[in-house]
Amino acid sequence: MTAAFAAFSLMLPVNAAEPAKTAKPNILFIITDDQGYGDWSVNGHPLLKTPNADKLAAESVRLENFYVSASCSPTRAALLTGMHEFRSGVTHTQHPRVQLPHDTTTLPELLATAGYRTGFVGKWHLGSPPSGHGFEWCSTNMGGPFEHFDPNMVRNGKKTKETGYREDIYFSDAMNFITETKDQPWFMYLSTYSPHDPLKAPEEFVAPFRGKVTEEQAQYLGMVANLDYNIGRIMAFLKEKNLDENTIVVLISDNGQTYGLDVYNANMRGCKATVWEGGLRSFSYWRWTGHWPPHQVDNLSAHIDVLPTLCAVAGAKIPEALQPEIEGFNLLPVLESKDPIAWHDDRFLYHHVARWPGGMAADHKYAMAGVRQGNYLLVRSRPCDNPGCEEANGQQCDTLRSVEAGSKRANYTAENAQFHWGVTPPGRWALFEVKKDPGCLNDLAAAEPERAAAMGAAYDKWWDATYPVMVKRGGDAEIVWSKVQLDLINKKKAAKAAKAEQEKKADQQSQPNPTTKP
Numbered sequence: 001m002t003a004a005f006a007a008f009s010l011m012l013p014v015n016a017a018e019p020a021k022t023a024k025p026n027i028l029f030i031i032t033d034d035q036g037y038g039d040w041s042v043n044g045h046p047l048l049k050t051p052n053a054d055k056l057a058a059e060s061v062r063l064e065n066f067y068v069s070a071s072c073s074p075t076r077a078a079l080l081t082g083m084h085e086f087r088s089g090v091t092h093t094q095h096p097r098v099q100l101p102h103d104t105t106t107l108p109e110l111l112a113t114a115g116y117r118t119g120f121v122g123k124w125h126l127g128s129p130p131s132g133h134g135f136e137w138c139s140t141n142m143g144g145p146f147e148h149f150d151p152n153m154v155r156n157g158k159k160t161k162e163t164g165y166r167e168d169i170y171f172s173d174a175m176n177f178i179t180e181t182k183d184q185p186w187f188m189y190l191s192t193y194s195p196h197d198p199l200k201a202p203e204e205f206v207a208p209f210r211g212k213v214t215e216e217q218a219q220y221l222g223m224v225a226n227l228d229y230n231i232g233r234i235m236a237f238l239k240e241k242n243l244d245e246n247t248i249v250v251l252i253s254d255n256g257q258t259y260g261l262d263v264y265n266a267n268m269r270g271c272k273a274t275v276w277e278g279g280l281r282s283f284s285y286w287r288w289t290g291h292w293p294p295h296q297v298d299n300l301s302a303h304i305d306v307l308p309t310l311c312a313v314a315g316a317k318i319p320e321a322l323q324p325e326i327e328g329f330n331l332l333p334v335l336e337s338k339d340p341i342a343w344h345d346d347r348f349l350y351h352h353v354a355r356w357p358g359g360m361a362a363d364h365k366y367a368m369a370g371v372r373q374g375n376y377l378l379v380r381s382r383p384c385d386n387p388g389c390e391e392a393n394g395q396q397c398d399t400l401r402s403v404e405a406g407s408k409r410a411n412y413t414a415e416n417a418q419f420h421w422g423v424t425p426p427g428r429w430a431l432f433e434v435k436k437d438p439g440c441l442n443d444l445a446a447a448e449p450e451r452a453a454a455m456g457a458a459y460d461k462w463w464d465a466t467y468p469v470m471v472k473r474g475g476d477a478e479i480v481w482s483k484v485q486l487d488l489i490n491k492k493k494a495a496k497a498a499k500a501e502q503e504k505k506a507d508q509q510s511q512p513n514p515t516t517k518p
């Protein structure tokens with residue numbers, strides 16, 4: 001600093017003393033894993049008390065009609081590319097269909113062109129490491145979701161054994177990245193494993209739920225309560241560092257409800273890996289104090305809008321060649337306007353659970369698919385019609401087949417499978433007005449045939465255009481199951497075979513013996 005500049009800076013008010021730091025906002029993007037929309041007390045949860053997330057929501061623009069994909073990797077691919085996950089071939093949560101292609105331009109790469117330092121903490125779930133996809137500072141733990149306490153951390157390639165709860169360490173790492181970033185705006189993508197299974201939280205967070213719900217649910221809610229504690233920690237940290245007002249904070253989840261499904265689902269039908277409202281809707285809080293007035297936004301928005309929005313706010317130019325591929329829209333008009341405004345109100349969002357066995361994408365065109373426009377959801381929640389799917393570990397279709405056969409139990413629910421995994425009639429779409437009818441109980445397909453036909457035609461057009469790109473990108477490749485997953489699949493198959501055998505025996509015993517006279 002020159003003497004003349006030093007003297008000049010002394011005359012400036014404190015806030016203007018560091019123009020480089022205030023010119024562009026920092027961005028703290030927090031994404032939780034498998035947490036339902038209703039899992040904050042602000043959204044009506046009957047057991048959770050989450051004062052920190054509630055405070056963040058109250059200080060934020062709340063996107064109340066914000067949609068993500070039905071499972072982990074697809075949502076993450078869409079977030080980081082601004083395009084539907086099919087366009088990057090990310091159609092599963094298992095290898096190789098989790099791999100984000102290396103020639104994809106990502107959000108951190110774009111932000112870096114605008115002078116941002118980019119940091120990643122936590123769960124990645126997009127194949128080869130985040131350092132190869134634009135993040136210059138990376139921290140995660142070697143044992144992923146299985147390592148809740150005393151994790152083995154890997155920070156920028158260096159391994160260290162830590163003491164404590166994984167999510168507490170993740171948030172501390174994010175704070176360390178922020179502290180050590182000098183003279184540069186920063187982007188921190190903080191991606192938790194909580195409350196994804198396996199479920200385990202520090203006892204102090206679990207204890208309040210014991211005796212009120214099952215042990216599994218208590219651990220799940222404990223993981224959410226711990227997230228709230230950590231949100232409180234990092235918000236206090238930003239304030240203490242005087243970064244509160246030039247930092248944008250965003251909080252979302254990556255898919256719908258899981259282990260808290262039978263506790264509370266905000267009246268919605270559906271969970272993770274379904275195309276119902278509860279499988280796809282996330283809370284979405286966007287806080288930038290002094291710039292975005294806290295208010296509720298009802299316009300239909302989605303994960304694909306994150307990239308164009310954050311690029312716009314950061315002044316990162318999206319290259320002309322890339323622009324036609326970006327399917328999301330810049331949210332700034334709705335973030336900045338306190339009053340309701342028209343904003344891409346005719347847009348369609350296309351949902352697909354995917355997860356089909358390799359080579360069977362075409363068979364699943366109408367299996368677990370949906371189209372959203374305005375408040376309407378056009379949906380086919382059905383197993384595919386290819387009997388080879390079950391043998392090839394088509395787990396989602398398998399679940400829907402058992403629900404169609406009358407099962408009350410399915411993933412995440414002990415008794416409500418008929419509701420949350422509900423199967424729609426064969427051969428046609430069902431239509432629901434989800435804001436009036438979040439439980440999707442009143443099928444309007446017959447009452448509004450024109451709307452159903454128009455939305456169905458939009459879906460066909462989308463599928464036809466996207467299918468070849470998705471296949472070319474590896475979205476229909478054979479799955480290479482991890483040992484953990486394979487063990488689970490085999491266990492489930494063995495249980496199913498044993499049950500069938502038992503039923504067969506019971507049937508035989510109840511049949512009248514033809515050799516004995518009545």
Ligand SMILES: [Ca+2]
Nearest residue numbers: 033034072254
């Ligand atoms: Ca997830």
